[in-house]
Amino acid sequence: MARAARERSEQERGNGVADKGESTMSTQPAHGDATIAVSDELAARDDMIVCSDVDKWFGDFQALSGITATIKEQEIVVVLGPSGSGKSTWIRCINRLEAHQSGQIIVDGIELTNDLRNIEKIRSEVGMVFQQFNLFPHLTVMDNITLAPIWVRRKSRPEAEELAESLLERVGIPEQAQKFPGQLSGGQQQRVAIARALAMEPRVMLFDEPTSALDPEMIKEVLDVMEELARSGMTMMVVTHEMGFAREVADRIIFMEDGEIVEVGTPHHFFTEPAEERTKLFLSQVL
Amino acid sequence: MTDPLPPAAPTALAAEPVGPTVSPPDRPSLPPGRWIRENLFPNARNSILTIFAILVALFAYRGLLNFTFSEERSWIAVRTNLRLMFTQAYPEHQYVRVWVAVGLVLVLAGLSAGIWARWGGVTLKRLMGWLMSGGGLVAVGVLIREPSVLTDAAGESVRDDAGELVRESFAAAMADRWVWWAVALVLFGIGLALWLRFEDLARRTIEIPVAWLVFGLPGLLVASTWVIRYGHYAFADGEFIAEPGELVAMSTRVPWTVMWLLLIGCYGIGRVARNRAIASAQAAAETSDDAEAAGDGVAGEGAPELPRGALAKTRTVVNLAWVLSPFFLYWVVMRDPEIDYAHVFSTMLPMGLAFGVAGSAVLWWLTRSDAGEVGRLAAIGLLLLAAFHWVAAFFGWYSMLQVARIAFLLLAVAGLLAPNFAGVAAQRRRLVGAWLFVVLLVFYGATVINAPSTIETPTDMFIGGFSVTLLVSVLTIMLSFPIGVLLALARTSRQPIFRVLSTVYIEVIRGVPLITLLLFFSGVLPLFLPDGMEIAELAAAILGYTLFSAAYLAENVRGGLQSIRRGQYEAADAVGLTTTQRTGFIILPQSLRVSIPPLVGQVIATFKETSLLAIIGLFDFLRMANSVIPNQSQFLGVRREGLLFISVVYWVVSFAMSKYSQRLEQRVGLGQR
Ligand SMILES: Nc1ncnc2c1ncn2[C@@H]1O[C@H](COP(=O)(O)OP(=O)(O)O)[C@@H](O)[C@H]1O
Ligand SMILES: [Mg+2]
Numbered sequence: 001m002a003r004a005a006r007e008r009s010e011q012e013r014g015n016g017v018a019d020k021g022e023s024t025m026s027t028q029p030a031h032g033d034a035t036i037a038v039s040d041e042l043a044a045r046d047d048m049i050v051c052s053d054v055d056k057w058f059g060d061f062q063a064l065s066g067i068t069a070t071i072k073e074q075e076i077v078v079v080l081g082p083s084g085s086g087k088s089t090w091i092r093c094i095n096r097l098e099a100h101q102s103g104q105i106i107v108d109g110i111e112l113t114n115d116l117r118n119i120e121k122i123r124s125e126v127g128m129v130f131q132q133f134n135l136f137p138h139l140t141v142m143d144n145i146t147l148a149p150i151w152v153r154r155k156s157r158p159e160a161e162e163l164a165e166s167l168l169e170r171v172g173i174p175e176q177a178q179k180f181p182g183q184l185s186g187g188q189q190q191r192v193a194i195a196r197a198l199a200m201e202p203r204v205m206l207f208d209e210p211t212s213a214l215d216p217e218m219i220k221e222v223l224d225v226m227e228e229l230a231r232s233g234m235t236m237m238v239v240t241h242e243m244g245f246a247r248e249v250a251d252r253i254i255f256m257e258d259g260e261i262v263e264v265g266t267p268h269h270f271f272t273e274p275a276e277e278r279t280k281l282f283l284s285q286v287l
Numbered sequence: 288m289t290d291p292l293p294p295a296a297p298t299a300l301a302a303e304p305v306g307p308t309v310s311p312p313d314r315p316s317l318p319p320g321r322w323i324r325e326n327l328f329p330n331a332r333n334s335i336l337t338i339f340a341i342l343v344a345l346f347a348y349r350g351l352l353n354f355t356f357s358e359e360r361s362w363i364a365v366r367t368n369l370r371l372m373f374t375q376a377y378p379e380h381q382y383v384r385v386w387v388a389v390g391l392v393l394v395l396a397g398l399s400a401g402i403w404a405r406w407g408g409v410t411l412k413r414l415m416g417w418l419m420s421g422g423g424l425v426a427v428g429v430l431i432r433e434p435s436v437l438t439d440a441a442g443e444s445v446r447d448d449a450g451e452l453v454r455e456s457f458a459a460a461m462a463d464r465w466v467w468w469a470v471a472l473v474l475f476g477i478g479l480a481l482w483l484r485f486e487d488l489a490r491r492t493i494e495i496p497v498a499w500l501v502f503g504l505p506g507l508l509v510a511s512t513w514v515i516r517y518g519h520y521a522f523a524d525g526e527f528i529a530e531p532g533e534l535v536a537m538s539t540r541v542p543w544t545v546m547w548l549l550l551i552g553c554y555g556i557g558r559v560a561r562n563r564a565i566a567s568a569q570a571a572a573e574t575s576d577d578a579e580a581a582g583d584g585v586a587g588e589g590a591p592e593l594p595r596g597a598l599a600k601t602r603t604v605v606n607l608a609w610v611l612s613p614f615f616l617y618w619v620v621m622r623d624p625e626i627d628y629a630h631v632f633s634t635m636l637p638m639g640l641a642f643g644v645a646g647s648a649v650l651w652w653l654t655r656s657d658a659g660e661v662g663r664l665a666a667i668g669l670l671l672l673a674a675f676h677w678v679a680a681f682f683g684w685y686s687m688l689q690v691a692r693i694a695f696l697l698l699a700v701a702g703l704l705a706p707n708f709a710g711v712a713a714q715r716r717r718l719v720g721a722w723l724f725v726v727l728l729v730f731y732g733a734t735v736i737n738a739p740s741t742i743e744t745p746t747d748m749f750i751g752g753f754s755v756t757l758l759v760s761v762l763t764i765m766l767s768f769p770i771g772v773l774l775a776l777a778r779t780s781r782q783p784i785f786r787v788l789s790t791v792y793i794e795v796i797r798g799v800p801l802i803t804l805l806l807f808f809s810g811v812l813p814l815f816l817p818d819g820m821e822i823a824e825l826a827a828a829i830l831g832y833t834l835f836s837a838a839y840l841a842e843n844v845r846g847g848l849q850s851i852r853r854g855q856y857e858a859a860d861a862v863g864l865t866t867t868q869r870t871g872f873i874i875l876p877q878s879l880r881v882s883i884p885p886l887v888g889q890v891i892a893t894f895k896e897t898s899l900l901a902i903i904g905l906f907d908f909l910r911m912a913n914s915v916i917p918n919q920s921q922f923l924g925v926r927r928e929g930l931l932f933i934s935v936v937y938w939v940v941s942f943a944m945s946k947y948s949q950r951l952e953q954r955v956g957l958g959q960r
Contacts, residue, residue, distance in 0.1 A: 095860075095861060097857050097860060097861065120863060120865070123860065123861060123862070123863040124862075124863035126861075127861070127862075128858075128861040130854060130857065130858065130861075132854050134852075134854035134855060134857060134858035135858070136855065136858070136859075136872075136873055136877075137877070138876050138877050138880065138955075147862070147864075147872060148862035148863055148864060151707070151864065151868050151872070152862065152863040152864060152868075154709075154710045154711050154714075156711070156713070193858075196862065197861070197862070200862055200863060
């Protein structure tokens with residue numbers, strides 16, 4: 001089943017995946033040393049997330065400085081960087097779990113401001129998967145998934161449950177619907193968390209180190225689900241340390257350090273000919 | 288004390304448990320001799336401590352027995368005044384009202400137990416232990432109690448020349464107590480017989496359903512009223528004087544039997560409904576493709592969990608009935624209000640209709656999918672209007688029925704909640720339906736409360752004793768709970784105003800002795816109220832208790848709130864829940880679970896603190912024992928018996944609550960790990 005879907009979506013996406021890493025780079029200047037590289041095919045698509053000159057401080061400490069990046073529809077962006085470089089902070093700014101202090105973030109045409117209505121709208125457009133799963137421990141898997149569709153999307157319960165069942169099928173654990181999160185393994189929990197986010201039928205999915213809290217043998221089951229999701233045409237922004245995933249699945253890789261975007265490029269460019277010294281240093285440490 | 292039922296321990300993070308869960312191997316139980324040696328006398332120091340502790344326990348036990356069975360005790364005072372202590376001087380010819388009230392509570396209790404309870408069983412081994420140790424305890428008691436005082440033909444205690452009481456010989460005492468020996472023997476004998484019958488370990492794990500014990504023991508008690516004459520006299524109408532008359536046991540055995548039958552009957556009905564629901568859920572699961580999906584939610588426990596959503600309507604109705612029952616039983620059943628129908632038809636009915644219709648229209652409008660910002664503003668406007676009516680009432684600007692002010696306030700609250708029901712037709716209808724129900728309740732309640740009672744008693748209050756204690760506890764707990772939760776939320780809120788107000792309130796209340804609050808509300812507050820606003824003594828007391836208890840509950844809930852990890856808030860935000868939804872669905876349910884032990888502790892404390900009612904002049908349980916009985920001409924100065932008796936009743940209720948909370952903890956703990 002999964003394979004068939006993969007092949008189908010691969011055809012639908014056409015060249016986007018096949019061309020990865022080989023197409024010509026169109027560059028545009030950005031803040032600092034960062035260079036935003038987008039293939040022609042990608043550049044032609046609509047913008048999904050636009051960040052321009054985003055700054056974020058925690059007290060006196062500047063966690064993000066001048067983040068400028070555009071993520072296109074159906075694009076898979078992997079964000080890499082050493083710990084403490086601001087990856088989580090950035091991704092959390094995109095659905096306003098953190099508020100940025102200057103600059104502009106526009107998601108699917110809606111600018112993130114303090115206006116509550118915009119925040120509500122964006123949160124139902126943007127799904128988020130956390131490192132620590134953050135499932136609701138007092139609710140069954142089914143209730144975890146259906147809660148928001150029922151109360152935010154205003155679906156009827158049967159409708160929401162049908163959706164939840166199909167999502168659980170998609171992430172490969174249809175038989176766990178009536179269990180509580182505490183009764184599941186870490187990998188299963190993270191897959192439930194993905195299903196919960198998908199149940200809102202978001203346009204964008206954000207992943208903040210989704211496999212970092214997992215035992216090695218469970219990492220693959222989660223990555224498989226994410227890969228399937230990527231091939232189905234979801235726009236995804238993924239913070240991860242899984243270099244294999246970055247190499248195989250990403251359309252672009254953004255490398256961050258000290259709250260800045262250091263380098264942007266296709267996986268091919270990134271892993272074979274990184275331009276920046278800091279990127280090379282990072283890669284030499286993790287590879 | 289451990290609970291009979293071990294917690295169903297779902298092994299954390301066990302990946303997909305397959306098939307029936309395997310129970311851990313039985314720890315081989317030690318033979319009693321070895322157990323005693325290893326646990327009580329493992330070395331010299333512990334042996335000394337053990338012996339010392341046993342001596343202290345025996346000494347206390349002996350003292351209690353000597354006190355209880357002393358010739359100086361006149362237990363007849365308690366027996367005679369049983370009815371007084373529980374219902375004060377409720378008129379005899381209206382007494383059926385009391386039975387109706389008790390009956391309704393038992394109906395609800397039976398239904399709830401039938402539908403919800405997953406009691407499991409007590410192992411036969413444990414039961415044998417109880418029986419044998421019970422028999423042993425009785426036997427020890429018979430042995431250590433001092434011999435009785437001799438009495439002469441006139442029934443007077445015999446004294447020797449020095450004026451000391453003359454006691455019978457030890458042998459005679461033992462012989463006199465043959466009934467107790469028999470009791471001890473029977474208890475021990477049954478235990479021993481079971482022991483021998485089920486010698487092998489495997490069969491000793493046979494379980495007796497707890498339900499049998501829970502209903503069987505009261506059943507035995509009720510049955511015994513047909514044989515044993517417990518009570519002495521009943522009270523003649525409204526008089527505080529014990530008169531010879533019908534024996535209490537005789538006059539109550541029929542009602543008590545009916546009550547017991549109601550209880551088990553409703554339990555049976557609840558059980559049948561539950562079993563049906565479970566069976567149909569299983570059948571549904573078997574026919575559907577994923578047979579595993581339903582039913583195995585919590586594997587490894589005897590009684591299956593009630594499937595989600597099953598009997599939803601019945602459960603809602605039963606819960607609602609529980610919430611409404613104290614009010615209904617007190618104001619309608621026990622109080623027997625005399626309703627002024629002219630007023631009802633001229634004022635209450637038209638007004639209620641107006642609120643019902645207009646309120647529904649407003650709510651329907653507020654829940655349009657495009658009500659948006661205008662809707663929110665309108666709801667806030669409603670709230671301001673409602674608040675204004677109260678301010679106006681305080682300064683006496685214009686007159687308005689209190690019920691109308693309350694209705695305005697409730698409408699404003701419903702208006703604020705409206706966005707949560709917006710859009711979907713079914714949800715909108717549900718909100719409007721709830722509103723109509725609330726209007727009905729409020730206007731009916733106001734009518735009933737304002738009607739004078741027809742029950743005539745010698746005191747102002749038509750109930751007293753344990754029933755007042757119970758009423759005040761239940762109402763206090765029900766009213767202070769939501770206030771406490773709101774205070775806790777306010778204290779942890781991001782709004783500084785809420786935070787400051789709540790903190791100040793909590794700290795002030797916690798720094799004031801409860802009794803001053805009670806005195807303030809019952810004595811001082813009425814002086815400050817504007818003309819025309821009165822506050823009944825009982826209502827004042829409940830208000831005082833509620834405000835006090837709410838502050839403590841708030842602190843307990845706050846502890847729970849702080850234990851919720853930030854990730855829960857973030858996850859709720861990330862899926863787009865509003866702050867209200869996040870609080871109601873995610874944060875509160877989890878934090879209340881965490882705070883069950885302190886919350887129940889507070890509930891028990893409130894129950895016991897109602898004994899302060901005596902100080903502000905109400906006839907509560909304590910006052911009956913402490914001052915009413917000792918002032919009766921037959922029982923002048925008889926106080927300790929009553930105090931011991933009410934202590935036992937207080938203890939039984941408190942202990943039951945604490946047991947219940949332990950079970951509740953285990954049960955809700957299930958999904959948590
Ligand atoms: N709530 C916070 N308050 C103060 N500092 C924070 C907070 N969250 C993150 N930081 C700081 O911001 C920097 C970036 O953190 P983060 O985005 O979590 O990094 P990454 O996810 O790349 O490891 C770190 O130095 C971290 O200490
Ligand atoms: Mg991080």
